[in-house]
Amino acid sequence: MSVLVVVECDKGEVKKSSLEVATYGARLAAQLGTSATAVAVGEASDASLAKLGEQGIAKVLYDKEPRLKDFVNNAYTKLIAATAQQEDAKVIVLANSNIGAAVGSRLSIRLQASLATNVVELPKTEGGQFTVKRGAFSGKAFSDVVLTGERKIIAVKKNSIEAQHEAGKTAEVVAFAAQLSDADFADAPKQVVMQDQAGGILLPEAELVVSGGRGMKGPENWHLIEDLAKALHAATACSKPVSDVDWRPHHEHVGQTGITVSPNLYIACGISGAIQHLAGVNSSKVIVVINKDPEAPFFKAADYGIVGDVFDVLPKLTAAVKELG
Amino acid sequence: MKFLVCISNVPDTTTKIAFTPDNKEFNKAGVQFVINPWDEYALTRAIELKEANAGSTVTVLNVGEADTEPNIRKALAIGADDAIRVNAAPKDAFFVAEQIAAVAKEGSYDVILMGKESIDYNGFQVHGMVGELLGIPTVAPAMKLDMSGNTATLEREIEGGKEIVQVATPFVASCQQPMCEPRIPNMRGIMTARTKPLKVVPATAGAPRTEVTEFALPPKKLGVKLIDAANAGDLIKLLRNEAKVI
Numbered sequence: 001m002s003v004l005v006v007v008e009c010d011k012g013e014v015k016k017s018s019l020e021v022a023t024y025g026a027r028l029a030a031q032l033g034t035s036a037t038a039v040a041v042g043e044a045s046d047a048s049l050a051k052l053g054e055q056g057i058a059k060v061l062y063d064k065e066p067r068l069k070d071f072v073n074n075a076y077t078k079l080i081a082a083t084a085q086q087e088d089a090k091v092i093v094l095a096n097s098n099i100g101a102a103v104g105s106r107l108s109i110r111l112q113a114s115l116a117t118n119v120v121e122l123p124k125t126e127g128g129q130f131t132v133k134r135g136a137f138s139g140k141a142f143s144d145v146v147l148t149g150e151r152k153i154i155a156v157k158k159n160s161i162e163a164q165h166e167a168g169k170t171a172e173v174v175a176f177a178a179q180l181s182d183a184d185f186a187d188a189p190k191q192v193v194m195q196d197q198a199g200g201i202l203l204p205e206a207e208l209v210v211s212g213g214r215g216m217k218g219p220e221n222w223h224l225i226e227d228l229a230k231a232l233h234a235a236t237a238c239s240k241p242v243s244d245v246d247w248r249p250h251h252e253h254v255g256q257t258g259i260t261v262s263p264n265l266y267i268a269c270g271i272s273g274a275i276q277h278l279a280g281v282n283s284s285k286v287i288v289v290i291n292k293d294p295e296a297p298f299f300k301a302a303d304y305g306i307v308g309d310v311f312d313v314l315p316k317l318t319a320a321v322k323e324l325g
Numbered sequence: 326m327k328f329l330v331c332i333s334n335v336p337d338t339t340t341k342i343a344f345t346p347d348n349k350e351f352n353k354a355g356v357q358f359v360i361n362p363w364d365e366y367a368l369t370r371a372i373e374l375k376e377a378n379a380g381s382t383v384t385v386l387n388v389g390e391a392d393t394e395p396n397i398r399k400a401l402a403i404g405a406d407d408a409i410r411v412n413a414a415p416k417d418a419f420f421v422a423e424q425i426a427a428v429a430k431e432g433s434y435d436v437i438l439m440g441k442e443s444i445d446y447n448g449f450q451v452h453g454m455v456g457e458l459l460g461i462p463t464v465a466p467a468m469k470l471d472m473s474g475n476t477a478t479l480e481r482e483i484e485g486g487k488e489i490v491q492v493a494t495p496f497v498a499s500c501q502q503p504m505c506e507p508r509i510p511n512m513r514g515i516m517t518a519r520t521k522p523l524k525v526v527p528a529t530a531g532a533p534r535t536e537v538t539e540f541a542l543p544p545k546k547l548g549v550k551l552i553d554a555a556n557a558g559d560l561i562k563l564l565r566n567e568a569k570v571i
Contacts, residue, residue, distance in 0.1 A: 015484075016445065027511075073453075073463055096449075098482060102465045107452025108419065114534040115418070117449050131538065139442050140342040144539040147524075168565070187462040187483070203483045208571065232571060243502075250468070250503045251482070256338055256444055257362050257502060260558050265570040276338045282543065286568045288560065304355035304563060308554025320558030324565065 003029040003036045005057060006080055008099055009044035016205050016318045017095040017156075019055055019163035021234040024156050026056025026164075027122055032091070037061065037082040038171070041076055041099070043069045046173045052101045053169035061176035063087075068180075071099050072188045072201060077106040079178040084111060089151075096155040097204070104153050114149035120160040123147075138256045138279035157283075195251055203252060205225075206235035209284075211254060211309075213239040213277075215270020215291060215310055219247040224314040225269060228261035231321040237261065239271045255280035270310045273298025290314070326472065326494070328371040329434035331451070332364040332400055334393040334413070344540045351374055351445070351540065360396045363440025365507035367500040371438050372404035372508070374472055382406045384432065388415045388424045396525065402510030402518035413528035416450045418446075422454030423531035427508040429459060435494040438475070441466040452499035462492045465499040502533040 007018035014022075015033050022038060027107045029036035040049050049060040059220035061083050068075060080103060084092055092107065096099040096118050110117035118135040120142070125131075129146055135157060136143045147154075150207045183197075203209065210229040216222060227234045235253060243253035254261055256279040266284035270291060271277060278301055281287065289302040307315050336342070336356045343352045360368070368385070375381040376414045385400040386407040387393050397408045413422040437459075442449040449465075456463030465468055468487060469480035480487045482501065510518070552560045564571045 010484075070488070073465075077457075097484065098466060101449040101465065102453055105418075105450040106457040106463065107451070108534075109422075109454050109457035115450055116535060118447055136446055136540070137336075137342045139343075140542070142541045142543065143446075143537050144541075146536045146538055148536060149534045159502035177539070186472060187464070187490060187492050189487040189490050192483070193489070194486035204484055230499060253502065265564065265568075275341075279338075286564070286570050289505070301546060302549040303546065303568065304560055305549040306549050306554050306557055306560060307546060307551065313554055313557045316557035317365065321571070323558070324561065324571075 002034050002087045003032065004084050004087055004092045005036055005038040006092065006094035007038050007040050007052065008095060009040055009042035009048065012043055012045040013048050014044065014052065017158045019095060020158065020161050021093055021156050022052050022055035022057050023096050023163045024161050025121065028091060031122065031125060037087050039080055041068060041079065041257045049173045053171040054165045054167065055163060057171045059172045059174055061174050063176050063178050065180060066102045066183050067188060070189050070192055072185050073102050073106065073178050074187055077110060078109060078180060078184055080206065082109050082178045083176060091235045094155050097156045104155050108153050111151050112149065113151035113153045114147035115153040116145050117155040118149055118157050119154050119206030120157050125178040125267040132280035133149065134287065135283065139283050140258060142281055157209065157262060159264070187318065195249065201227065201235040203237055203259055203261065207263050208232050208235050209238035209261055209263045210234045210267045210269065211239070211271060212242065212269045214241050221311070222248065227280045228314055228318045231318050233293065239277050248325050268298055269314060271298060271302060272296045326378050326434065327432065327434045328336060328375060328381065328383045328435045329386055329429055329432065330368045330371045330383060330405065331386045331437070331439035332368060332396065333361045334358045334387065334396050334446045335361045336441050338362065338444065342542065348539050348541065358396060361443045362401060363442060363444070363501055366404065366502065366504045367438035367440055367459035368400055368403060369505045369507045370470055373505060378472065384409060385432060386425060386428055388413060388421045388520050389481050390414055397523060398518050401521045402514040403508050404514065407522040409524045409526060410530050417446040417533040417535045418450040419454060420531050420533045422451045422458060424528055425451065426460050427529040429455065437495070437497045439499055442500045452497050454569050456497040461495045461497060463497045464492060465489050467498040468501060468503045468504055470498060470504060
């Protein structure tokens with residue numbers, strides 16, 4: 001019996017959210033008195049996989065089949081199921097990402113497992129019960145959920161656990177062949193189109209986010225958001241009305257029906273704070289609100305606030321960040 | 326082409342969340358329920374595709390008790406042809422997926438659509454479970470869906486971009502923005518919805534695999550610390566030295 005961790009890789013490196021998942025899996029394995037093995041999906045280098053030892057992973061299984069570089073739901077599911085069988089994994093941990101959710105849900109049927117997504121902390125395992133805490137009601141609440149199946153699958157919410165880095169520890173990287181057939185790649189992508197991300201920082205993975213709303217008055221003013229984001233090495237985001245009028249692309253829309261984020265810092269500029277927007281950001285560790293309307297409801301959810309004109313305040317913030325060096 | 330669109334009944338997006346005194350259930354008192362916003366994308370796109378492909382039908386499916394029927398009728402008013410309600414309280418994602426898969430098998434649907442997740446339990450699970458139970462592909466989350474004969478071309482969101490995927494029917498897709506502009510029912514639709522068939526069927530066996538034992542609200546914020554706009558740069562010092570987030 002072991003804990004199996006699914007690590008997603010891109011461009012040769014393990015994704016930040018998967019470093020968090022690896023840490024979660026290693027701590028859970030310690031809690032259960034067992035070891036944590038990882039299975040890598042996507043494009044990875046052996047060196048990057050070996051570094052998973054820093055997160056407490058003992059062994060990494062990696063299938064170098066080239067068609068697994070891009071996400072293929074059926075093939076990934078088969079690969080992970082095969083590694084879970086080989087390792088006799090009773091718990092599988094993955095990221096609460098688009099890939100994690102797509103694969104986790106199929107795996108739960110294939111392995112007859114209980115599944116919990118959006119999990120925010122390590123499970124409670126006393127008394128023979130296995131209880132996880134997960135986000136619910138679009139971030140407006142939490143629920144404790146008992147996983148009753150013999151096998152369990154846990155999808156860990158991004159930024160809910162800090163990745164550990166124990167320098168010098170390495171994981172053994174072991175080749176694994178899942179014996180996939182052409183039929184397993186029937187839903188392989190025909191084309192992958194990457195979108196422009198300000199500063200190259202992906203919003204769902206970002207630790208810092210600078211976000212703008214209708215108060216920015218138009219897309220021509222977005223350089224103020226981008227300048228601050230660039231100085232902070234933050235991702236940029238926007239409210240729903242902004243993406244609805246095409247000032248910014250959909251993939252930057254944060255909120256109840258957009259992307260849910262939980263960064264360390266969320267700076268909302270010219271966003272009044274509709275309850276649907278708050279639902280997408282209220283698990284951020286620190287929220288800053290800049291709005292010229294002192295009655296804006298967002299101030300009630302904020303840790304820090306500035307009542308002022310974003311066109312005046314944002315350049316001052318950018319300058320202050322640059323002064324920090 | 327036979328479309329099956331799965332909708333769930335969720336609290337209105339502006340609802341303040343509260344629980345029963347024992348924190349074991351969501352407190353429905355005074356709450357208005359709506360069609361899950363993500364499911365509206367699935368419903369509208371199915372209706373658009375039906376209108377573009379003569380002879381197609383859209384069936385709406387809900388796993389829920391009788392109190393969900395107003396929203397099922399709303400889906401019929403928007404343009405679905407008929408509806409099925411599996412008469413059971415949705416216990417967990419696995420239980421719901423089993424009900425959907427049973428209905429889908431019975432009706433031999435070509436395309437099964439649903440929202441990416443429900444805004445109450447945020448599981449993001451049912452689509453994949455249904456696909457696996459039926460042994461057909463799942464595309465999740467889909468931002469665009471076009472049909473040409475029995476082949477669908479979809480855009481699937483990935484972190485930092487999108488993938489173009491082609492699958493043959495039957496398949497499952499979970500939908501999200503910017504797939505289409507959700508429709509609101511007009512008066513004619515509301516009138517005709519009253520006479521459209523709504524079949525109620527019993528649940529199939531299927532034990533849930535999870536059990537919610539307690540709900541909780543997040544800790545309350547301590548209150549906002551305001552910084553004078555004239556000294557906005559002080560905020561950055563606070564974020565570094567006090568909050569320690571930069």
